[in-house]
Amino acid sequence: MSAPAFEGRVALVTGGGRGVGAATALALAEGGADVALLDAPPALQSPSYPLTDAEQLEAVAEQVRARGRRAAAIPTDVRDHGAVKAAFAAAAQLGPVELLVVCAGVRSVAAVGEMTDAQWDETVDVNLHGAYHALRVAVPEMIAGDGGRIVVVCGDEGRRGAPLLSHQAAAAWGAIGLAKSVAIETADAGIAVNVVCTTPLDTTMFRTPESWQQAAGEAGAGEEEAAHALRVRHPRSEAYVPVERVVETALFLLGRPGEELTGSVVDVAMGLSALNSC
Amino acid sequence: MGRFEDKVVVITGAAQGQGREHAVRFAREGADVVVSDLCEQIPCASPMGSEEGLAETVSLVEETGRRAVSLRADVREPAQMAAMRDAALEAYGRIDVLIANAGIGAFGAFPEMSDETWREMIAINLGGVAHAVRAVAPHMLERGQGRIVATSSEVGREGGPNNANYASAKWGVIGFVKSVAIELAPAGITVNALAPMSVATPMCHNPATYALFRPDLEDPSPEDVAGAFGTLNPMGVPWLDSSDTADAALFLASEEAKYITGVCLDVAGGWNAFHAA
Amino acid sequence: MAKLEDRVAFITGGARGQGRAHALALAREGADVAFCDIAAPLETVPYPLATEEDMAETVRLVEETGRRCVAIRADVRSTEQVEAAVAETIEQLGGIDILLANAGVCGFGTFWEITDQMWDEMVGTDLTGVFKSMRAVVPHMIERGGGRIVATSSMGGRMGNPNLAHYVAAKWGVIGLVKTLALEVADKGITVNAVCPATVDSEMVHNDALYGLFAPDLDNPTKADVEPRYTAMNPIPFPWTPPEEISAAILYLVSEEARMVSGTTLDVCMGGSARMP
Numbered sequence: 001m002s003a004p005a006f007e008g009r010v011a012l013v014t015g016g017g018r019g020v021g022a023a024t025a026l027a028l029a030e031g032g033a034d035v036a037l038l039d040a041p042p043a044l045q046s047p048s049y050p051l052t053d054a055e056q057l058e059a060v061a062e063q064v065r066a067r068g069r070r071a072a073a074i075p076t077d078v079r080d081h082g083a084v085k086a087a088f089a090a091a092a093q094l095g096p097v098e099l100l101v102v103c104a105g106v107r108s109v110a111a112v113g114e115m116t117d118a119q120w121d122e123t124v125d126v127n128l129h130g131a132y133h134a135l136r137v138a139v140p141e142m143i144a145g146d147g148g149r150i151v152v153v154c155g156d157e158g159r160r161g162a163p164l165l166s167h168q169a170a171a172a173w174g175a176i177g178l179a180k181s182v183a184i185e186t187a188d189a190g191i192a193v194n195v196v197c198t199t200p201l202d203t204t205m206f207r208t209p210e211s212w213q214q215a216a217g218e219a220g221a222g223e224e225e226a227a228h229a230l231r232v233r234h235p236r237s238e239a240y241v242p243v244e245r246v247v248e249t250a251l252f253l254l255g256r257p258g259e260e261l262t263g264s265v266v267d268v269a270m271g272l273s274a275l276n277s278c
Numbered sequence: 279m280g281r282f283e284d285k286v287v288v289i290t291g292a293a294q295g296q297g298r299e300h301a302v303r304f305a306r307e308g309a310d311v312v313v314s315d316l317c318e319q320i321p322c323a324s325p326m327g328s329e330e331g332l333a334e335t336v337s338l339v340e341e342t343g344r345r346a347v348s349l350r351a352d353v354r355e356p357a358q359m360a361a362m363r364d365a366a367l368e369a370y371g372r373i374d375v376l377i378a379n380a381g382i383g384a385f386g387a388f389p390e391m392s393d394e395t396w397r398e399m400i401a402i403n404l405g406g407v408a409h410a411v412r413a414v415a416p417h418m419l420e421r422g423q424g425r426i427v428a429t430s431s432e433v434g435r436e437g438g439p440n441n442a443n444y445a446s447a448k449w450g451v452i453g454f455v456k457s458v459a460i461e462l463a464p465a466g467i468t469v470n471a472l473a474p475m476s477v478a479t480p481m482c483h484n485p486a487t488y489a490l491f492r493p494d495l496e497d498p499s500p501e502d503v504a505g506a507f508g509t510l511n512p513m514g515v516p517w518l519d520s521s522d523t524a525d526a527a528l529f530l531a532s533e534e535a536k537y538i539t540g541v542c543l544d545v546a547g548g549w550n551a552f553h554a555a
Numbered sequence: 556m557a558k559l560e561d562r563v564a565f566i567t568g569g570a571r572g573q574g575r576a577h578a579l580a581l582a583r584e585g586a587d588v589a590f591c592d593i594a595a596p597l598e599t600v601p602y603p604l605a606t607e608e609d610m611a612e613t614v615r616l617v618e619e620t621g622r623r624c625v626a627i628r629a630d631v632r633s634t635e636q637v638e639a640a641v642a643e644t645i646e647q648l649g650g651i652d653i654l655l656a657n658a659g660v661c662g663f664g665t666f667w668e669i670t671d672q673m674w675d676e677m678v679g680t681d682l683t684g685v686f687k688s689m690r691a692v693v694p695h696m697i698e699r700g701g702g703r704i705v706a707t708s709s710m711g712g713r714m715g716n717p718n719l720a721h722y723v724a725a726k727w728g729v730i731g732l733v734k735t736l737a738l739e740v741a742d743k744g745i746t747v748n749a750v751c752p753a754t755v756d757s758e759m760v761h762n763d764a765l766y767g768l769f770a771p772d773l774d775n776p777t778k779a780d781v782e783p784r785y786t787a788m789n790p791i792p793f794p795w796t797p798p799e800e801i802s803a804a805i806l807y808l809v810s811e812e813a814r815m816v817s818g819t820t821l822d823v824c825m826g827g828s829a830r831m832p
Binding site: 140 | 387391396397400412419438440441443447450452453454455456457458462540
């Protein structure tokens with residue numbers, strides 16, 4: 001697939017410090033966009049993996065610049081609406097944001113009866129409130145400007161129930177409800193809002209003993225057992241969705257489609273979506 | 279003999295509306311109840327329950343000959359949900375059914391929505407369901423039985439303009455319910471969601487909601503808005519009676535529904551026929 | 556007072572299995588029952604279908620409850636036979652309040668090995684049969700000012716299912732049919748819903764052909780061999796649902812309590828729906 005032309009447009013990517021966010025940012029830069037990158041939040045209690053720091057975020061910005069585009073690395077806690085507003089204000093140095101990619105998310109694993117408040121709160125705050133904060137600032141700007149494209153990336157627990165991930169599912173289903181509602185409100189405003197739902201990616205967020213055990217469905221399971229269980233689970237017998245597939249899907253939704261394509265959820269799910277009821 | 283003879287049912291948001299109806303209907307079927315409510319008005323929300331309302335629920339339950347324990351509890355606070363569970367266990371020694379019903383209405387066009395309107399909605403309508411379930415689930419797991427019904431909405435099945443916050447919370451409830459259903463299924467506990475259309479409660483019948491449906495009128499009356507509400511569903515019913523959702527909750531909590539878990543049951547005059555399966 | 560006192564139900568595929576369980580459940584709630592059944596084998600269905608003896612047994616069991624029962628041999632694929640069965644029911648029992656479009660068969664094969672005859676017999680019975688039954692009854696219900704229709708879909712109508720392309724196509728089709736008819740008759744006092752069972756403990760499941768599908772590694776798999784494999788598919792750890800559990804869901808959908816429930820799919824599936832939207 002050839003990269004769509006984003007020449008001269010400005011993108012803002014939350015969770016842009018690594019993983020899908022960083023890969024999407026670089027692909028947008030290759031397509032000609034200037035990119036604002038939000039990531040590097042303060043310490044959180046619930047993730048069992050390291051979060052992105054300001055240095056890593058700046059390194060992604062450098063890679064954008066190495067592609068001949070402008071970049072702004074803006075450390076931001078997306079849980080804080082004021083901070084997100086300030087980040088958009090800082091991004092304005094690049095021009096009006098017309099492309100928004102919401103990737104910021106955290107992951108933890110817990111049975112509902114044993115879940116800590118921090119696990120619930122941080123997941124809902126980052127994955128759902130974080131999306132809300134970004135849309136909240138972006139939508140009025142896009143309405144006032146020349147419209148825009150918004151893509152929200154979330155996990156496939158937004159399409160079904162997921163044991164030990166009730167907080168992740170609640171936030172992801174919520175984000176889909178948010179995206180669909182905003183899609184209706186903005187359908188006549190030159191804005192398209194869509195969701196990309198993916199089965200697990202082999203990224204930092206997932207490379208933890210708790211995620212492997214959750215995927216394998218057994219205590220003590222490791223990387224191998226998780227990969228095996230995921231291969232069995234997916235009709236296409238692969239464990240992980242390649243990051244580039246998610247990026248291609250996001251670029252498609254950010255690129256050519258008009259507002260005819262809005263309010264949709266696109267599953268990049270190794271065939272698992274064949275088991276969805278819709 | 280009632281269908282819920284000597285069962286113990288815990289209901290959040292029971293000072294008025296659907297929660298009160300659930301309490302009275304379960305009691306008529308023989309259940310003892312624990313009813314909780316915030317009993318306080320949140321500024322951005324539709325009219326909420328009061329202490330007097332909660333007391334009225336208790337007396338309506340007691341008129342049926344069953345017992346009611348009431349307490350003020352905030353579903354946003356996990357500790358207060360734990361206190362609600364403890365109150366139930368202290369009074370009755372067990373909990374058979376949890377109806378996670380508490381919810382507010384608060385709306386606005388998304389670009390202008392205040393942070394408070396967003397946050398309170400998610401905290402109560404989604405977080406509150408999770409906190410109530412989290413408080414009660416360990417007890418049900420220990421007993422190896424239980425029924426949980428959470429209130430979602432038809433707006434949890436599609437997008438709702440002016441309801442981005444409400445849709446987010448109510449979609450979230452369904453994802454949450456489905457996840458917990460899988461986790462608790464091996465223990466014999468069912469977890470389901472109810473998705474009603476508008477219900478004739480204070481959340482529906484208030485000037486702000488009326489204005490949303492009839493922006494063209496100065497001070498619309500129920501008769502003025504009934505037609506607009508009715509266009510949302512093919513039966514053309516403007517709003518359900520609380521008894522309609524209680525009927526569905528009773529079914530999902532009953533012995534007859536023991537193999538039904540992880541579903542979202544639409545009580546919506548056919549509105550859902552427009553949706554994907 | 557029974558819930559369905561003096562109502563009349565017409566059930567397709569009532570000679571045994573789920574259809575018989577529905578007939579008994581409705582009769583116990585006071586309904587008179589007419590049912591039809593093909594009571595003959597179909598060439599591409601790999602297990603024996605019902606017999607005239609089965610039909611007589613359903614009649615005997617219904618009559619034991621003190622209600623009337625009319626048995627009619629009819630193939631739901633035939634417009635003439637279905638319309639004749641409906642006419643006979645109305646003549647003998649005075650009208651039809653409830654239609655359960657239940658008749659269905661199941662066969663299987665890899666998609667590219669499904670023959671025209673397999674496809675036609677499957678889709679003809681499980682989808683076109685539902686259409687023809689509904690079409691035969693709906694004008695009568697409109698004339699009477701109301702009615703309840705429940706069609707039997709399946710969890711195979713909610714997801715993809717390897718080796719069942721024709722069955723899955725038919726069962727998804729049933730849901731689309733139900734939702735559309737629900738919209739068309741919403742203002743006529745008629746509700747139209749689908750039940751979606753997972754595996755049900757009936758002859759459709761307990762046969763060598765299907766056992767072989769679930770245990771391809773064994774030569775002559777037995778019920779005991781396949782039972783744990785079926786159980787492993789369900790969050791509620793049971794291999795198959797008793798037919799009476801599907802009847803319980805149908806009793807709710809045809810009851811007065813469910814008058815606002817239309818166009819919906821009710822999954823009775825041991826928690827499987829928790830894994831899907």
